[in-house]
Amino acid sequence: xxxxxxxxxxxxxxASSAWAQDQxxxxxxxxxxxxxxxxxxxxxxxxxxxxxxxxxxxxxxxQVEANGQKGWVRAFHLRFPAAIEKGESGGGLASxxxxxxxxxxxxxxxxxxxxxxxxxxEDLKNAAPDAAALAKAQSYRSDKPTAERFAREGKLADVxxxxxxxxxx
Amino acid sequence: xxxxxxxIALAFAAGPALAIDFGKIIDIGxxxxxxxxxxxFTQEDEIALGEAATxxxxxxxxxxxxxxxxxxxxxxGKWVALHSDRTDLPWTFSVIDTExxxxxxxxxxxxxxxxxxxxxxxxxxxxxxxxxxxxxHVVKKHQLKAIQSGMQADFWKNVGxxxxxxxxxxGGGAVGSTVGNMAKxxxxxxxxxxxxxGFFLRxxxxxxxxxxxxLAIVLATRAxxxxxxxxxxxQMLAQFKGGGDAASIFSTHPSAxxxxxxxxxxxxxxxxxxxxxxxLEARFKQNVK
Numbered sequence: 353x354x355x356x357x358x359x360x361x362x363x364x365x366x367a368s369s370a371w372a373q374d375q376x377x378x379x380x381x382x383x384x385x386x387x388x389x390x391x392x393x394x395x396x397x398x399x400x401x402x403x404x405x406x407x408x409x410x411x412x413x414x415q416v417e418a419n420g421q422k423g424w425v426r427a428f429h430l431r432f433p434a435a436i437e438k439g440e441s442g443g444g445l446a447s448x449x450x451x452x453x454x455x456x457x458x459x460x461x462x463x464x465x466x467x468x469x470x471x472x473x474e475d476l477k478n479a480a481p482d483a484a485a486l487a488k489a490q491s492y493r494s495d496k497p498t499a500e501r502f503a504r505e506g507k508l509a510d511v512x513x514x515x516x517x518x519x520x521x
Numbered sequence: 522x523x524x525x526x527x528x529i530a531l532a533f534a535a536g537p538a539l540a541i542d543f544g545k546i547i548d549i550g551x552x553x554x555x556x557x558x559x560x561x562f563t564q565e566d567e568i569a570l571g572e573a574a575t576x577x578x579x580x581x582x583x584x585x586x587x588x589x590x591x592x593x594x595x596x597x598g599k600w601v602a603l604h605s606d607r608t609d610l611p612w613t614f615s616v617i618d619t620e621x622x623x624x625x626x627x628x629x630x631x632x633x634x635x636x637x638x639x640x641x642x643x644x645x646x647x648x649x650x651x652x653x654x655x656x657x658h659v660v661k662k663h664q665l666k667a668i669q670s671g672m673q674a675d676f677w678k679n680v681g682x683x684x685x686x687x688x689x690x691x692g693g694g695a696v697g698s699t700v701g702n703m704a705k706x707x708x709x710x711x712x713x714x715x716x717x718x719g720f721f722l723r724x725x726x727x728x729x730x731x732x733x734x735x736l737a738i739v740l741a742t743r744a745x746x747x748x749x750x751x752x753x754x755x756q757m758l759a760q761f762k763g764g765g766d767a768a769s770i771f772s773t774h775p776s777a778x779x780x781x782x783x784x785x786x787x788x789x790x791x792x793x794x795x796x797x798x799x800x801l802e803a804r805f806k807q808n809v810k
Contacts, residue, residue, distance in 0.1 A: 376756075409643045409753040410800045412792065427749055428785045431778070432759040477717050479581035486576040489584055489615040492591035494599035502596040506645070506801050508745030510604075513794045515739045 378402045379431040384423035388413030395423040569704035571629030573712035585618040585636050593808040598652045604743035605660045626655035628665045639809045645801035650751030653737035663729045727775050747798040748791035755781050
């Protein structure tokens with residue numbers, strides 16, 4: 353019985369975490385499109401702050417389900433609320449803040465509950481440099497011909513983009 | 522800030538005796554502009570500094586054991602880096618085996634990314650966006666410039682003196698290393714002090730993050746990826762309470778949400794350049810399990 357209750361709690365936690373990761377809101381009034389492009393038919397008008405379920409990220413439009421209707425919304429018209437607690441969804445996030453910054457973050461790192469250690473300034477300070485690991489990491493480097501072949505396999509074609517960067521090159 | 526304004530106001534109110542010597546400040550500024558190379562690392566020193574720091578990071582957090590994952594991330598990263606202004610660096614992308622969500626850049630072209638972050642990305646275009654952000658920090662020498670400006674005068678007496686005999690081995694001498702993993706002792710000292718000081722773990726200035734985000738979008742677009750990759754990664758990141766405080770992609774200020782808002786003005790301008798932008802979700806899922 354206790355096992356069943358534990359399992360239920362675990363399942364609920366999992367469900368809420370999954371829900372949280374799919375959950376977004378419109379950040380302004382926007383249109384639900386039939387397909388992921390501006391020219392496609394508008395399926396519905398969505399008010400600002402409409403809750404949507406995200407079905408997939410990628411590109412200028414995000415596939416969502418809003419008010420029971422499936423469609424596409426501009427990616428920038430969605431807001432993703434900070435819904436996932438550190439330590440939720442598989443662990444490790446408790447140590448999310450452990451890597452950086454001053455005292456406050458270090459304190460948080462020490463109360464991590466997942467049992468997976470992050471990389472705190474203290475860890476780094478005490479770590480012995482690992483020359484063998486460095487050599488190993490360098491052995492995985494890609495060279496130019498390999499990267500170019502890899503790009504061709506993925507149909508990644510060079511695109512010429514001028515970058516002005518506020519007038520500077 | 523208020524205190525600073527008050528102090529300046531007070532200085533002026535007190536009359537000419539306390540007034541700031543603007544002439545002198547301009548002189549100092551002019552000298553700095555005239556002698557830019559006096560206090561700069563050579564590329565060789567920059568690479569050695571990054572390698573020494575990487576060895577420390579890998580001593581603290583182990584390299585992921587999946588060789589094909591490491592090669593995959595290196596191919597994506599190298600392809601993106603080939604579209605930058607620093608194609609000559611020995612670009613090295615290391616996946617560390619930790620659930621912690623993180624990615625950061627070290628000088629000289631060493632990028633570290635956690636397996637916890639990889640698992641939460643949706644496509645190769647998101648990975649390209651994340652790596653491009655880190656590549657942008659290296660290309661723009663954001664950390665290196667901060668290090669250079671923080672070095673004491675006596676440090677610079679050594680820089681640029683390349684005494685071949687006076688070097689220390691730091692790595693295993695892997696094939697392809699441009700410096701052969703041999704560093705000058707003062708570079709190793711500098712790397713050691715920066716590690717102890719926690720320098721590489723501190724967030725960068727907000728303006729530098731914005732600059733890195735924009736250059737990242739350009740680099741990923743040039744490499745043929747969907748320009749929205751970094752935006753998707755930031756949307757994933759926005760969902761974590763606290764946002765994280767990692768040195769690069771996770772800096773608290775600006776928050777992921779602020780960075781997305783900033784990119785809204787910039788990313789759509791890339792759409793006019795793209796031909797067949799790729800997401801490569803399937804290839805990503807084959808390689809990142």
